[in-house]
């Protein structure tokens with residue numbers, strides 16, 4: 001049996017031994033993978049001291065030089081795709097192919113954000129006074145605290161650190177206690193590219209201790225958080241005490257509208273993918289379907305067949321599986337409970353509906369529920385598992401009203417051949433993103449942001465980059 005890896009916090013350019021540890025397990029078979037620091041508030045504060053100490057000279061470094069470190073790191077990731085992908089699969093459970101996509105996408109993302117090094121621009125604003133010039137500069141905020149979830153643990157490091165660093169901030173990252181290993185592997189590679197000490201730091205630990213200390217600290221100028229609404233709300237309370245800038249990417253309950261004139265091949269393929277990819281644990285993927293009555297029977301029969309055909313299991317034991325385990329026991333129990341409750345309230349089980357008996361590991365069967373209604377929890381609350389609830393609608397107006405009637409507002413999608421229908425959906429769907437006749441997967445040059453409880457601010461593209469800056473307006477007379 002292989003020994004668990006011992007990881008150490010990365011603070012001020014050095015890996016540090018730690019007194020307290022958390023254990024990390026493989027969700028597919030529950031084997032022990034690693035021991036990582038259970039950081040204390042003191043550990044967190046030292047990481048913040050390091051980030052604070054490094055920030056002024058980092059901000060004074062030309063942006064193109066800051067960007068060069070990101071390009072070098074991107075190349076290191078590309079040289080290590082298979083190894084890094086294995087670390088992700090082991091601790092998070094996503095299949096190897098998707099883990100490799102995550103590593104490659106992360107490298108591309110680092111390059112993309114690095115390209116902004118030469119493009120960060122201010123503005124010259126017309127004045128009302130004859131001899132005055134008004135300049136708007138963009139400046140770094142200072143020290144960023146990045147708090148990560150477990151579902152795309154590797155990419156989300158880059159989504160926070162790349163725009164933070166290229167704009168002149170320094171950062172302290174706290175990975176999820178479920179998936180810290182890949183973050184320490186990221187730090188090991190970053191350590192090889194010669195980044196100045198203290199610019200990038202990693203402290204692992206629990207949310208209650210390390211996460212709380214990080215978000216409560218007065219040393220933090222911006223909190224960039226991705227995770228659940230409940231934690232986002234706690235973090236907001238901490239931020240309120242210090243008036244700390246917040247960027248929150250929270251949950252989703254993406255509606256998919258399938259109209260009578262939809263290309264059903266496309267709709268079935270894309271919506272199935274939404275529920276299978278990363279075992280349905282993706283904030284932006286379709287989580288509820290509103291299908292128009294004329295195609296409802298055919299859509300339900302076809303999506304059920306497609307879901308049933310999914311091969312699932314331990315991705316490291318069987319390289320052909322399309323779907324791995326769920327992240328942990330709590331996630332599995334929540335999904336099982338939601339399905340049971342929906343059935344108890346009258347939903348019709350079309351396929352799946354059970355915890356999969358594969359020995360060890362947290363596996364759930366790909367599941368389709370028809371006959372769902374808007375008042376059921378399964379149509380309103382985040383499932384985060386391979387379960388698709390379906391409700392029949394008669395008109396697009398009705399579907400849009402039901403889609404909007406939700407506390408989340410991250411992504412949405414519609415399948416239709418009609419330009420008018422598509423344009424009506426664009427106008428009336430009240431979400432941060434809408435995908436028309438395609439799977440829900442954002443581009444790095446877009447802007448990933450939600451409304452309502454899905455978050456505050458956003459990530460990616462120019463708008464995401466500028467979230468990590470503040471404006472400084474200068475008035476010059478003469």
Ligand code: NAD
Pocket residue numbers: 147148149150151152174175176177205206207208210211212215226227228229230231232234235249250251252282283382410448450454455
């Ligand atoms: P979570 O909120 O349980 O944990 C996220 C992080 O917050 C972890 O690192 C955790 O340790 C930390 N944390 C917990 N309590 C804390 C506290 N009191 N103070 C500070 N930090 C604390 O979320 P999760 O289960 O890891 O991730 C799943 C959730 O993330 C889902 O709701 C999903 O929709 C959401 N998510 C959203 C996006 C997006 O882009 N909007 C992307 C990925 C995941």
